[in-house]
Amino acid sequence: MSSTESTMDKxxxxxxxxxxxxxxxxxxxAAGEAAARGCGLVVAHVVGFPPVPEAVPGGGAWPRPGFLEAGQETxxxxxxxxxxxxxxECRRAWPELTVSTRLLSGRAPDELARAAENAELLVIGSSGLTALPRLLVGSTANELLHDYHRPIVVVRTGEADGDRNVVVGVDGSETSREAIGFAYDFADRHGRALVALHVWSDLPLEAMAVTPTEHDRELIEERGKPLLDEALAGYRERYPDVPVHRVIAVDRPAHALAEQAEGAALLVVGSHGRGPLRRALLGSVSRAMVHHAPCSTGAAKVPYAxxxxxxxxxxxxxxALAAVPEWAKPDGGFWAPDVARLPDGTFVLYFSAAVAPGGEMCIGVATAAKAEGPYTPAGDGPLICVPGDGGDIDPQTFVDSDGSRYLLYKSDGAAVGPPAAIWSQKLLADGRTPDGPRTELLRADLASENAVVEAPSVVKTPSRYLLFYSADTFQSSGYHTGYASAPALSGPFVKAGTPFLSTDLLGGEVDAPGGADVVDGRIHFHGWLGGGRTARGMYQLPIGFPGDVPQLG
Known part of the structure; x- marks a missing residue:
């Protein structure tokens, strides 16, 4: 990997x-975790020539499928x-996530370790193409766990049930403290409770086969409580919203960890532990902090903050979304959610999802009694899914002064040929039923828009309707926020001569601003963070409308 790539992956x-x-x-x-952290995702694949088989229990070895007869170029x-x-697939599921790929040559453990030398986190599967599914870790994972010096997550394949806590092993060592810090941070960002587990394992393993007496348990808890108190000190103040459950167990460390991790979202253990803990879960583990996910833990469908x-x-x-709609692909991604409140107090969630089996994005609707949900999908199919649009995305509600309700959205024509367009669909009072035909508000017809207009949002001033929208490709430096005005919501909308928000107009302080929405005198939007374009953050600025014209400040 070049030094340029290493810098980009930092x-x-x-x-x-x-x-x-x-x-x-x-x-x-990894994509869900990167999105939650606000950083980029790098997907790396290592090709070895000739292909190197992985060991299989029973003495044999299987070569990687597809490579046995293939030459290097193939x-x-x-x-x-x-x-x-x-x-x-990751871009569709997390549209605001920056995803890049790396094709590497050599030994997988060596190349992955080098690729992730400046990474926030390295994530690997518990077994690869050639490993049996019930093995804890495959050979690549096992070697990385032994030699990699930075945080690593090994994702297992089982489905998690239960409370989905974050479990951390606590033994008083320095790497245990690092593990506690990672576990607290993960639990805080994902709204999880934390289980802090201390396994009293100084006794020989054969002694653990004897059930300890009540006196033994009281003595062990008496000795273990100060260790837990000291290990967790400081984190409780730093993460006051994370509930913490303390557990002191007398058991084989692997068994105790496995029991607590059943149904958990993440299991976190240190690498250089105290006594048998360092070998409890993954065999010979040195120099690496091990964050082992005991189940498949994909990101939320519609996460809310x-x-x-x-x-x-x-x-x-x-x-926020309680279930995947029957018409949607579970792994097709859920985009650009928007929530509105109906006059009867019901909350309505609009979102884009991929239609099964074709994968075209369409707009669905779900309802809930509270703003945060959980939202239950409504209807037998998408609310908006127009043949020939190339996908319909970016729903945004607008309620006019007479109470009429509209849903604005983008037809993603740029993906299949025609430029993208922004439409308005009037809805009945239930917020779930179209009322009449849709109306085209504007189309990507300027060279600076690069065939893309998206993320519509309407503001009504005393005499005009102002339509904010994003234009140009999301990954480019030219991505910007424009606006158009009209005497009525039905148009005709006339675009302003220059962008309203752009990198240059904001003095370079925000890179590629888009996704604008105006709420309570402020315009909220997102832009790239830092110089590497690995994550986007949310910004806000005051906005006014003197003379029916938007103006910052």
Missing amino acids: GAVVAGYDGSEEARKAVRW ARRHAEAMLGDIAQ HAPAAEGPWRVAGD
Whole structure:
């Protein structure tokens, strides 16, 4: 990997991918974690020439499927296509996530470790194409756990049930403290409770086969409580919203950890533990902090965050959508959610999702009694799914002064040929039923828009309707926010001569601003963070409308 790539990957989440279903789940876990952290995702695949078989219990070895007869160039083309497919899957599921790929050559453990030397986190599957599914870790994972010096997550394939806590092993060592810090941070960002587990394991393993007496338990708890108190000191003040459950157990460490991790979202253990803990879960583990996910933990369908004020601090609290609609692909992604409140107090969630089996994006609707949900999908199919549009996305509600309700959205024509367009669909009072034909408000017809207009939002001033929209490709420096005005919501909308928000207009302080929405005298929008374009953050600025013209400040 070049020094340029290493710099680009700094602070990203790196995921190893070999084309297996286990690795795919690991990549999706990594994508969700990268999105939650606000950083980029790098998907890396390593091709070895000649292919190196992995060990299989029973003495044999299986070569990687598809590579046995393939030459180097054929293998590269196959790998590039495979990387492209998984990257596109992640972009569809997390549209604001920056996803890049790396095709590497050599030994998988060595190359993945080098690729992730500046990463925030390395994520791998528990077994690859050639490993049996019930093995704890495959050979690549096992070697990385032994030699990799930075945080690593091993994602298992089982489905998690229960409370989905974050479990951390606590033994008083320095790496245990690092594990506690990671576990607290993960639990805080994902709205999880934390289980702090101390396993009293100084006795020989054979002694643990004897059930301890009540006196033994009281003595062990008496000795273990100060250790837990000291280990958790400081974190409780830093993460006051994370509930913590303390557990002191007398058991084989692996068994105690496995029991607590059943149904958990994440299991976190240190690498250089005290006594048998360091070997409890993954065999010989040195120099690496091990964050082992005991189940497949894909990201929420529609994650939501809450804050005491618009300025924050914002905290991810959970998944707003209770279930995947029957018409939608469960792994096709859920885009651009928008919530509106109906006169009867019901909350309505609009979102884009991929239609099964074709995968075209359409707009669905769900309802809930509270703003945060859980939202239950409504109807037998999508609310808006127009043949020939190339997909319908970016729903945004607007209620006119007479109470009429409209849904604005984008037809993604740029994906199939015609430029994208923004439409308005009037709805009945229930917010779930179209009322009459739709109306085209504007189309991507300027060279600076690069065939893309999206993310519509309407503000009504005393005499005009102002339509804010994003234009140009999302990944480019030319991505910007424009606006158009009209005497009525039905148009005709006339575009302003220049962008309203752009990198240059904001003095370079925000890179590629888009996704604008005006609420209570402030315009909220997002832009790239830092110089590497690995994550986007939310911004806000005061806005006014003197003479029916938007103006910052």
